Every structure is written in structure tokens, then in C-alpha cells.
Amino acid sequence: MTFRYIGSKARLADTIVQHLGDRPTGGRFVDAFCGTGAVAESAAQLGWPIWANDHLQSAVVVTEARLIADDQVSFGAHGGYAAAIQSLNSLAPIEGPIWREYSPASNNFTETQRRYFTEGNAGRIDAIRREIALWQTQRRITKIESTLLIADLLSAMNRVANIAGTYGCFLSRWQSTALKDISLTPRELKQARSNVITTSIDVASLAVESNDLVYLDPPYTKRQYASYYHIPETVAIGDEPEVIGVSGLRPWQSKASVFCYKVKALQALSDLIQNLDAQRILLSYSAEGHVPIDELHSNLEAMGDVTTHALRNVGRYRPNRTASSNSSQVREYLIVVEKERNQEMLAGNVA
Secondary structure (H helix, E strand, C coil): CCCCCCCCCCCCHHHHHHHCCCCCCCCCEEECCCCCCHHHHHHHHCCCCEEEECCCHHHHHHHHHCCCEHHHCCCHHHCCHHHHHHHHHCCCCCCCHHHHHHCHHHHHCCCCCCCCCCHHHHHHHHHHHHHHHHHHHCCCCCHHHHHHHHHHHHHHHHHHCCCCCCCCCCCCCCCCHHHCCCCCCCCCCECCCCCEEEECCCHHHCCCCCCCEEEECCCCCCCCHHHHCHHHHHHHHCCCCCCECCCCECCCHHHCCHHHCHHHHHHHHHHHHHHCCCCEEEEEEECCCCCCHHHHHHHHHHHCEEEEEEEEEEECCCCCHHHHHHCCEEEEEEEEEEHHHHHHHHHHHHC
């Protein structure tokens, strides 16, 4: 799986799941901001049923795909997974929405020449996405097979995108990787099935149960994921939105995260954790977040027993060679909130 993603926990996932504890009867691992699904995958490997959610449909697609088992996707109408990929890779480019909005062809329709993809690659993205949709409509692939292929397309796009790490804007000069031909690659699928459900809703709408373990990895800073990953979102959804501005942003304000606003972040996190019915909640946070970690810890203590684990320093998000050369690091934390124990103590005091 190839996907550059802000805040990815791929380097910390194995450490984070060491704090899951025993699974309660009927309990699920609820990854409320699943991102690319690294932590959900590690939890699934430990036998937890997974509920993966993210407000971005593209994130849910990427997460679900990395949990698919080999026996769930036969691609019987195409002679197997590899053959389906080969068929998609052989398609000729078409002049579709990605070609029109996110390649130099955009200059024919707007005042901006958007260099996210070469015209050839953008046209092939359009052709592949259209073919996947056609196959599903014709019932030549199942819904889960469609999800897998869309995720493979998102990964392939990321390998040839002319960006500095996110899709917030394109680069003025072509990177050498962006000039290569886009090509989907079959991934190694799981050998055993996981119990997985997915949703793409606002985290505040999650109706979790008391025995669920909820893992929260919210945005820490002002970066709005809905605008930074607008092109993957368009490809995942398969629509043709009216886009605006130099970057060609799709309408994203309805998915703006309150956690990205410094003056609102602490209250928003507190309200979210307070309102979740789960008794055990794990919160990933970073030293570079809007809210100082000590202040966040103190604020959460009103809800139950709170333990803050300093995990380790990790390299900051490095979208390009210049950022990588700086080699700066940031401390990552995991905050564990135990509501049940506190509620039992309160009940004892009242008695």
C-alpha cells in the first residue's frame, strides 16, 4: 500500500495496540478516524472485530482494502485479481474529470494549468475509474472487489502525483516520478478474514457501545484533511463536483474538522470523549498539537482514570526531500481514558 498521509500511525501501530488490553465480550475496536488503517490492521491481527470510520470516503476505502482477505475477492468474471488489474492497466486514456481539472488540459477550461498529473496519467485515471464503476454496475465485480480496485487506483495515483505529499496543491515543475506511467499493482491480501464494518460519518454520530474500545486519532493541527486529500476523495466517490481555485478544490467545508481550530480543539476533544458511550477510549496525540498534552490530560481527568503514555519520537511528516533533510522529530503520546473505573468509584462515594 503506497499512500503518503499526514499523521499516519504506521510507525506506531504495533506499539499502540499493546495498550488495547483484553477484548470484552462482544467488544469491537472502533477506529473513529481510521486514516489509512494502520492501527485497525494491527488490531485485526490480534483478533479484534473492526469498525473503521472516517469522514473521508477515500480513507475508508484505503482502510477496508488493507483488511481484505484473499477468499473475499475471486474476480471470477476476469480470471482473477491479477488479470483484473492487467485489464485496467491496458485501458487507453479518456478525457474525463481528472484529465479536465487536474492535468495541464485544465488550462483549456480554466485560467489555471493544474499540474497534478500528466495528461496521459490523468486520462488513464479517468478510464480506470469509469471501468471499475461499469464493472460493478454490470455485476462483473462485487462491492468489495470494487473497493479493492479503487484503493489500488488511489495508491497508483499517489505514486505519480506531482505533489509535495498532499493534494493541497501541485508542484510547478514536474517531478521525475510524476512523468512515469501510472500502473496499478496487485497487493498481497490477507490469508484470514477479519470481522470488519466501515462507515463514513461524522465522528460525533458514532453510536458505539459500552464494551467497545474506541481509538481516536483526530487532526492535531490546522491542516484540514478534506481539502488536503480532495482528489482522492473525488476518485473514491466517483463523482464530478464543480471545483474552484488554483488547486481545483471540490466542495469540502461540510467536512471541515472542528479539531483543526486551535481555540476549539480542547473543548471539541473533551466533548467527544465525554459523549462516547464506550468505557475505554484511547487517544493518540502529538506534542505539536494545538492543545498542550498536560492540559489535555488534566481536562480529561474529570471523566475517569487517565494515563498518558509517551510513546516515542517520530520523524515529522516529510512530504519531500527538503523536509526529509531537516530530520526534525516530534513526540507522540497515547492517552488512555478509563470511564468505568471512575464511575464505579463515584457510585461508591455516593453510597
